[in-house]
Amino acid sequence: MAVISYREALRAAMREELKRDENVVIMGEEVAQFNGAYKVTEGLLKEFGPKRIVDTPISEAGFIGLGIGASMLGIRPVMELMFWSFSYVAFDQVVNNAGNIRYMSGGLINCPIVIRGPANGGTNVGATHSHTPEAILASHPGIKVVCPATPYDAKGLMKAAIRDNDPVYVMENTILYNDKAEVPDEDYIVPIGVADIKREGTDLTIVAHGRAVITSLKAAEILEKEHGVSVEVVDLRSIRPLDEETILASVRKTHRALLVEENKPFCGVDAQIAYLIQSRAFDELDAPIGRVSSIDAPQIYSKKLEDLQLPYPARVVEAALKVLA
Amino acid sequence: MAKNAVITHPESLKRPAGPSEYAKDPVNASLSKADKIALYTKMARVRHFEQRCIRTYQQGKIGGFLHLYVGQEAVAAGTISLLGKFDHIITGYRDHAHGLLVGMSMKECMAELTGKVTGCSKGKGGSMHYFAPDKNYWGGHGIVGGQAPLGTGLAYAVKYRGQKGSCLTYMGDGAINQGAVHEAYNLAALWDLPIIFVIENNGYSMGTSQERSTAHPGCLAKRAEGYNMAWDVVNGHDVYEVRAKTAIALKRAHEESKPTILEIFTYRYFGHSMSDPDKTYRDKEEVKGYRETKDPVFLFEKALLDEGVLTKELVESINAAAMEEADAAAVFADESPEPTLADITKHIYWEEDNRGPKTTSSGTIIFE
Ligand SMILES: Cc1ncc(C[n+]2csc(CCOP(=O)(O)OP(=O)(O)O)c2C)c(N)n1
Numbered sequence: 001m002a003v004i005s006y007r008e009a010l011r012a013a014m015r016e017e018l019k020r021d022e023n024v025v026i027m028g029e030e031v032a033q034f035n036g037a038y039k040v041t042e043g044l045l046k047e048f049g050p051k052r053i054v055d056t057p058i059s060e061a062g063f064i065g066l067g068i069g070a071s072m073l074g075i076r077p078v079m080e081l082m083f084w085s086f087s088y089v090a091f092d093q094v095v096n097n098a099g100n101i102r103y104m105s106g107g108l109i110n111c112p113i114v115i116r117g118p119a120n121g122g123t124n125v126g127a128t129h130s131h132t133p134e135a136i137l138a139s140h141p142g143i144k145v146v147c148p149a150t151p152y153d154a155k156g157l158m159k160a161a162i163r164d165n166d167p168v169y170v171m172e173n174t175i176l177y178n179d180k181a182e183v184p185d186e187d188y189i190v191p192i193g194v195a196d197i198k199r200e201g202t203d204l205t206i207v208a209h210g211r212a213v214i215t216s217l218k219a220a221e222i223l224e225k226e227h228g229v230s231v232e233v234v235d236l237r238s239i240r241p242l243d244e245e246t247i248l249a250s251v252r253k254t255h256r257a258l259l260v261e262e263n264k265p266f267c268g269v270d271a272q273i274a275y276l277i278q279s280r281a282f283d284e285l286d287a288p289i290g291r292v293s294s295i296d297a298p299q300i301y302s303k304k305l306e307d308l309q310l311p312y313p314a315r316v317v318e319a320a321l322k323v324l325a
Numbered sequence: 326m327a328k329n330a331v332i333t334h335p336e337s338l339k340r341p342a343g344p345s346e347y348a349k350d351p352v353n354a355s356l357s358k359a360d361k362i363a364l365y366t367k368m369a370r371v372r373h374f375e376q377r378c379i380r381t382y383q384q385g386k387i388g389g390f391l392h393l394y395v396g397q398e399a400v401a402a403g404t405i406s407l408l409g410k411f412d413h414i415i416t417g418y419r420d421h422a423h424g425l426l427v428g429m430s431m432k433e434c435m436a437e438l439t440g441k442v443t444g445c446s447k448g449k450g451g452s453m454h455y456f457a458p459d460k461n462y463w464g465g466h467g468i469v470g471g472q473a474p475l476g477t478g479l480a481y482a483v484k485y486r487g488q489k490g491s492c493l494t495y496m497g498d499g500a501i502n503q504g505a506v507h508e509a510y511n512l513a514a515l516w517d518l519p520i521i522f523v524i525e526n527n528g529y530s531m532g533t534s535q536e537r538s539t540a541h542p543g544c545l546a547k548r549a550e551g552y553n554m555a556w557d558v559v560n561g562h563d564v565y566e567v568r569a570k571t572a573i574a575l576k577r578a579h580e581e582s583k584p585t586i587l588e589i590f591t592y593r594y595f596g597h598s599m600s601d602p603d604k605t606y607r608d609k610e611e612v613k614g615y616r617e618t619k620d621p622v623f624l625f626e627k628a629l630l631d632e633g634v635l636t637k638e639l640v641e642s643i644n645a646a647a648m649e650e651a652d653a654a655a656v657f658a659d660e661s662p663e664p665t666l667a668d669i670t671k672h673i674y675w676e677e678d679n680r681g682p683k684t685t686s687s688g689t690i691i692f693e
């Protein structure tokens with residue numbers, strides 16, 4: 001076990017998989033010579049050479065589509081998007097081609113591609129660079145979406161994604177890249193579709209993913225210290241597939257649920273989860289389900305206001321107290 | 326509207342159709358009698374299959390869109406006739422001919438059109454989404470130009486594996502205005518990928534003539550120069566010429582790992598799809614002219630009769646057999662079962678269809 005950053009954990013996952021399978025290639029803008037826009041792929045070119053670590057032009061529809069085509073023939077491309085926001089210029093490839101081809105071919109073709117990169121607000125870069133498309137993409141059958149919140153999960157989910165035979169979209173978070181934690185040196189995966197209880201509690205269930213998990217854990221601290229409330233934090237880790245049973249088991253234990261995410265409110269991931277809870281655990285609920293999302297506006301540039309636009313611990317505490325009232 | 330440069334047609338298209346100057350090209354001269362008959366038979370099969378499709382459509386058995394290739398047969402037939410083990414193809418939605426020519430059966434093709442479980446895509450793809458990866462055929466794509474990056478990726482994979490192969494990536498004259506196509510051109514040239522972009526230029530994108538859709542310097546293939554890529558224009562009514570010029574591009578792909586854009590001039594006889602009444606954007610006379618003087622199947626038939634390869638009797642029996650095969654395919658499609666309700670949620674994820682000790686994910690992936 002070593003203490004490494006979320007960034008290093010992602011890199012370790014890619015390095016191990018590059019070594020394990022010669023079909024794995026890393027591709028994207030600035031991933032090779034420049035060592036990665038966010039240094040996630042730093043050193044990989046030196047270690048694996050230009051056949052495996054490939055710089056692309058600024059051409060998301062072109063190179064993501066190329067990766068999808070190559071994956072149809074058994075290459076296992078791990079494509080970096082500098083920001084998931086840029087997937088929007090490649091949306092046809094990401095959804096129509098990667099997401100549909102297995103289905104439309106009646107199962108004759110599969111598409112073992114990984115597309116990864118940061119999908120988060122909170123970095124003071126304005127609306128075009130701050131999208132969080134996990135709900136949009138997870139609404140397409142054929143696509144898998146994971147959102148690691150910790151270094152351990154980042155490595156394990158990335159390795160699982162690379163070995164997966166379906167398209168897996170890994171949504172990272174630039175604000176988490178420097179977070180450090182203990183990560184095993186040995187080979188392990190975090191199976192896709194398994195949620196993780198990041199904190200056990202008895203009075204309230206918070207369901208979150210990505211950085212909202214970290215925010216929720218901070219809020220849970222405050223709720224315990226200042227309000228004597230025991231909060232359970234369920235980290236989804238994977239959006240599609242979704243670990244419904246872990247969510248339901250937690251709600252059946254605490255009887256109250258608060259959903260926290262960095263998406264905008266309309267049709268976020270929480271909409272799906274709220275539906276799940278009311279349909280399968282309605283009688284277990286002692287209060288209406290609460291939620292905290294980003295304030296419903298394009299991402300604001302102003303740093304001070306952006307920090308208020310995203311969920312932050314005090315806002316989560318306030319919403320939790322309402323559900324607990 | 327700005328005036329374009331005059332269209333640069335291939336030399337052979339500037340003259341009335343006559344004996345092909347490409348008949349003696351090595352790639353054609355090396356064909357045996359049997360090879361030539363087989364090529365003609367394939368073209369006739371494509372023609373009769375699609376003509377049978379019209380009837381099935383008119384009987385109300387084919388839903389959605391049905392884009393026919395009638396008039397364009399020499400393009401797919403000529404190009405595909407040259408392909409080997411490591412050569413792949415991918416195309417748009419006008420995809421029946423390519424399917425039959427790589428060896429898909431009329432039965433699976435017809436059953437797909439009628440949405441039956443015996444169809445090549447088990448009734449999940451339809452007319453625009455044929456696939457046969459076992460025959461290096463990667464579809465069948467409904468989004469105009471969307472297949473161009475995929476074809477580039479197939480070529481990339483061939484090169485990555487060190488195989489002497491290529492990917493023929495077909496698209497229409499309208500598709501070349503899509504951004505994804507330009508991105509694919511750039512990547513193919515930048516990375517020296519063994520790909521041939523085949524522009525099937527039938528003069529129209531739906532009801533929009535080339536003149537109304539495209540700024541060009543004389544032809545569409547010439548855009549290759551902007552990417553430092555090789556290109557050529559081809560008379561798509563002459564299967565010998567298609568083969569001769571494709572062979573050069575294929576050699577470039579196999580031996581130099583370099584891309585080419587081939588613009589193949591052709592013409593479609595029917596509307597854009599069966600739902601196009603074909604009344605607003607071109608003259609009946611224009612269609613008639615092509616049918617009477619440039620029909621690729623008829624021209625090849627005539628060439629082979631003149632060469633003494635075919636006889637009138639043989640022509641009749643080949644065509645009769647193709648019609649019979651198409652009829653049998655229609656009967657097969659009629660008699661085939663529909664997919665079941667349970668089939669709707671199959672073939673979405675590889676992992677769900679292949680559950681076993683090696684699959685690791687869990688959780689709900691198909692929602693209620
Ligand atoms: C992105 C997209 N836009 C529009 C359409 C509708 N559409 C389908 S085919 C077509 C015309 C394309 O013409 P061309 O590329 O010349 O090919 P052809 O049909 O002549 O073979 C159009 C507009 C589509 N399928 N996809």
Ligand SMILES: [Mg+2]
Nearest residue numbers: 497498529530
């Ligand atoms: Mg056209």
